Amino acid sequence: MKFAYRFSNLLGAVYRQGNLNFSKDGNAVVSPVGNRVSVFDLKNNTSETLPISTTKNITCVGLSPDGNLAVVVDEDGAALLVSLITRAILHHFHFHKPVNSIRFSPDGRKFVVTKENVALMYHAPGKQREFNAFVLDKSYYGPYDETTCIDWTDDSKCFVVGSKDMSTWVYGAQRWANLIYYSLGGHKDVIVGCFFEKDSLDLYTVSQDGTLCVWESDTELDGLVLKKSRDKPKPVRQGDEEEDIEEERIEGEEGEVIRGKAETPKEKNVRYRHFFNKEGDFNNLTAAAYHKPTHILVTGFASGIFHLHELPEFNLIHSLSISDQRISSVAINSSGDWIGFGCSGMGQLLVWEWQSESYVFKQQGHFNNMAALAYSPDGQYIVTGGDDGKVKVWNTNSGLCFVTFTEHTSSVTNVTFTSSGFVIVSASLDGTVRAFDLHRYRNFRTFTSPRPAQFSCLSVDVSGELVSAGAQDSFEIFLWSMQTGRLLEVLGGHEGPVSCLCFSPVQSILASASWDRTIRLWDMLDSWQVKETLPLTSDGMSVTYRPDGQELAVATLNGEISFWNPHTATQTGSVSGRHDLEMGRKETDKITAKQSAKGKSFKSLCYSADGESILAGGQSKFVCIYNVKEQMLMKKFEISCNLSFDAMEEFLDRRKMTEFGSLDLVDEGAGDGDGVNISLPGVRKGDMSSRHFKPEIRVSSLRFSPTGRSWAATTTEGLLVYSLDGSLVFDPYDLDLDVTPASIRKQLRLQEWASAIVLAFRLNEKALKQEVLETVPHDQIPVVCGSLPDIYVEKLLGFVAACLEKSGHLQFYMTWAQNLLMLHGQKLKNRFTSGAILPTLQALQKSIKRHFDDLSKLCDFNMYNIRYAEALSKQRGVKRAAEEDKDEEEEEDEELSEEMSEASLDESELIPCGGGAEEAEFEPK
Incomplete structure (x- = not known):
């Protein structure tokens, strides 16, 4: 089992605070999410979270005009220079004060940062490697209060800064003789936005009270004169007015500082004011x-x-x-x-x-804490439930939510998929268990108890017929039928709240953990009686079965994980994980983190897909992976380094200590100073004073993907997904000196396909394996599959599953998978019973299922188009036939009229009796 899991994506949160940015082509949105940055591709409908993180929540992001660089600044003013192409951090910088806004110039050579009442202009990092990527060019002073917004002219000659003191300041990016700065008034509230008109110095300013001022300038951008000398500038005539500008310039280590005193220039006037x-x-x-x-x-x-x-x-x-x-x-x-x-x-x-x-x-993500998650059987979807009462389903490939169920009226405590993968079951504190259909996106079953109960846990058996939920107030377990929705049985016997339920994956046995320090095994086939009772040393917090059903893992309140044999009811081992959990110290704690860790434990357990390791997490920023057989810690993952959350630091920060105690215990509100800032449960805002609230970092639920390639955790930060990136890891298998790319290609030239595949898998480079596999002729695939050694069959099947997920050669890789399964089916079946090949088969199922869904949608769309075209052609054919019939009728009418006219012509040739002097009665026409 490999443990090279890396952060892959952040789901469940799409925006927290800060400014949004569009990419250069306008097809993607760059959004700050906590202390991370997510990029949402609107064309391809996918999301990606950059593998970078700041120490606190991000407040502003600035993108370069070419879209290659981003400057990310957090609440304390710590900045990161990030490459959006390589997704790597290029430079660290600290502004030492909170930054309000940041903006690159249109030519990309400079950028302006505003903090407090100062605007700082830096040289933008170039394409060559600099020792210091941020070089300060000038500092601009003028506003009396904090600055709020920035905008540049199109030619990067000037920029404008808005402030909370209701003024707007126009500065020159270079040393212009007729422009040092303008100060513009006219607003009665905080400036929210200031914008230059295109190719002009005309200006629009918007304030918080809903006022828009239009400023017109008599000077064009081409009229700016570059100052050549460093003497005091001469008065420049603008129209009929002259203006003397007093200027003070200070040269320092950090660059040039510009200060000045002057009245508002007469050439800048409010032309219009709109509300x-x-x-x-x-x-x-x-x-x-x-x-x-x-x-x-x-x-x-x-x-x-x-x-x-x-x-x-x-x-x-x-x-x-x-x-x-x-x-x-x-x-x-x-x-x-x-x-x-x-x-x-x-x-x-x-x-x-x-x-x-x-x-x-x-x-929209869960705007309260996430409580639970579950993977679909093929690993393609993740369902999450939150304290906001919503159940959301996420696509693991795109990272986006595609359906939200809002039927619950209180916190969702647990969610799960049925074995078919098309039904989601959720339990809530509102006293209901609901089943949702992923075909029609509706709540088709609602399970309730005879007396109102708050359901804290949930489990569904392998067949999908039995639904069980445990109550935390009545200490009972309720069983319902999925088909009829009727309550089948109420299981009583626990003497404390039921904390966790889990059905065996191979038998109809339900395991329940409770705070009464017992694990009870209920037999669903024998009148729902208690089969075994396992005594624990402390309160049971979580219980889970191994994928083969031969082992049971239990997390208890004393920080231990114990392993049990469910058939003999004997304990096979235990792991003490309290010290591995490494609790942090809250800001309001009066005791050390080491002392507070004595009362902490793991709240969520999950076996890996092959059952060799177990994942554990709780009220901590760490997630631990243990080897079950060796009963030892294999790796720890730090899920967050965001200091904006509470309980992140282990030790007390001495810089926050004063003679009156910790600064975090001092109320920063407008009270009399006697208040203490202790956050009450569920309170986000204080009473009359403005108290701040810091959520505590914790892991509420953990799940391994059925494919074994990734695992997910619901945390205070969101839904974090960690996955194996095989392309970055060189992991050869049974490597010798003669196993080289040259020798592999030589075997290909000799048409020794089987030996070339074996050598490629021994070298274990993804690109080379794909090259060898796609070189094999299509008609040779059955022969090659039959001659492969047994040990390479599973490896080749896993590689085919991985290639099938992204490749367009569907028939080619499906032929490989079919021949491997047909020729080695019996051997794979023996491996399947032990659970070793289960992740590989589930990965193959996930790939095939995804292509099946895509192709079925495309086929349905084409089928409807063909039907529409056929109906349209039939309609046109009927119309054409009607027109032809009409034409034939018209032709017949014409022939009939011609015959009639001929007959009338013959009759007109008759001469009446009585002589020819009189006028004839019929005259030829």
Whole structure:
């Protein structure tokens, strides 16, 4: 069993706080999620979380114009320079103060960072390797309060900075003789956004009270004169006015500092002032974005409403409400078609196409803690349940949620799939157990108890017929029938709350763990009687069966994991994991982390797919993998390094200690100073004083993927997925000196296909194995499969399953899989009973199932198109036949009329009697 698991993706959270950014091509959204950065590809409908993390939550992200670099800054001002191509950290930097905003210049040569009341301009890192990637160029002073927003002119000559002191400052990026800075007033609230017009110094400023000011400049961008000397600048004539600008320049180690004193220049005047329609007193304007080519201004409000206006005429295009929460961030893509909205209150990320008024992307994570997760039998989906009462289903390939069930009215405590993979069962504290259908996306069964009970655990048997749930208040276990929905039995006997349930994967036996220090095994075939009672040394927290059903693992309150034989009811071993858990110290704890760890334990257990190791996690930032046979710790994974969570640090920070005690115990609110900041359960906001809340880091649930290639954990941070990346690990098997790529290719030239495959698997390089496999002729596959040694059959089958998942050669790899299973079926069956080959077969099933779903959708779509074309052609044929019949009738009518006319012509040739002097009665026409 390999343990080279690496962080793969973050699910369950799409946006927390900070600013959104679109990629250069406008097809992807870069979103900060806690202390990580996720990239959502809107074209391919996939998500990816970068393998980087900061020490605290991210507040702002700046993207370079070419889309290759990103500067990520956290709450403390620690910055990372990240390559979006290689997904690697290139440089670390610290601004020593919280950063409000960051913006690259359009030419990509510089970027401006605002912190406190200062704007700092840095040289952007170039393509060559620098010792210091961030070199300070100038420091700009002027505002009296914190700065809020930045914007650049299109030619990177000037930039504008908005401030909380209701002023806006225009600075020159270079030493312009006729522009050092402008200070613009006119607002009565905090500046939320400031934007230059395209190829102009005209300016738009938006404040929090819903006011838009349009500023017009008499000076064009081409009229800026570069200052040549370092003397005091001469007055420059602008129109009929002259203005003297007093300037002070200080040269220091960190670059050039610009300070100045001057009145507001006369050439900058408020031409128009517009006001947004305010609905309610608390409907503040919270976010704004402007697209220069299309002159579209997007503004978001605290009530979840957003407006689209066309500037400078301020024409309202439309006004819509996308949420009932405050819009925290707004971004527009390069083409101006898509608008991204981030709502930090609910954790929503929305992309709106304003022309068609439709959603391009709409995702929301659990806005409270996640409580449980489960993999589908083929490993293609993950279902999660949270404290917000929602059940969400995620696609492991795309990383996106595709269905959300909101029927529960309280916290969801456990979720699971049935063996078919099409039914999800969830238990909740609202007293119901619900079953959801993944075909029609509906709640088709609701199981309840005779008396109201809060269900804390759940399990479904292998057949999918029996559903069991344990109550934490009545100490009972309830059994229902999935087919009828009727309550079959109420199992009593536990003397404490039931904490965990687990059905045996091979027998109809239910194992239940309770706080009464026992594990009870219930026989479902023998009148639901207690088969065995296993005594524990402490309260039972979690119980799980090994995939072959031959072993039982139990986590207890004293931090131990004990292993039992369910047939003989004897204990086979135990692991003491309290010291491996490594609890952190809370900020309000008066005791050390070592002392507080005595009361902590593992809350979730999960066997690996092959049953050789077990995964354990609890109220800690660590997840441990133990070897069951050796009963020893194999590896520890640190799931988070985010110091914005509580209980992360082991020791007390001496820098936070004062003569009055720890700073974390001192209330920072506007009270009299006697309050103590101790977070009460469930309280996020204090009373009259503004108390802050830090969630505690913990792991609530763990599951291995059925394929054994990945495992997932529900944590305070979200749903973390760790997987094996085989392409980065060189792991040869039975390697000799003569096993080289040259010798393998020589065997291919000699058409020794079987020996070439064996040598390639001994070298174990993915690209070489794929090359060898795809070189084998199609008609030689049965012969090669029959001549392979037994030890390489399983390896080849696993590699075929991995290639089948991403390759387009479906028939080729399906032929390999079919021949391997047909020729070596009996040997694989013997391995299957021991559970060793089970992960490989499940990986193959997952790959085939995914292609089957894709092809079935495509075939259905083509079938409907063909039916539509056939019906359309029939309709046209009927219409054409009707037209032909009509034409034939018209031809017959014409022939008949011609005959009639000929007959009338013959009659007209008759001459009437009575002479020829009189006028004839019939005249030829």
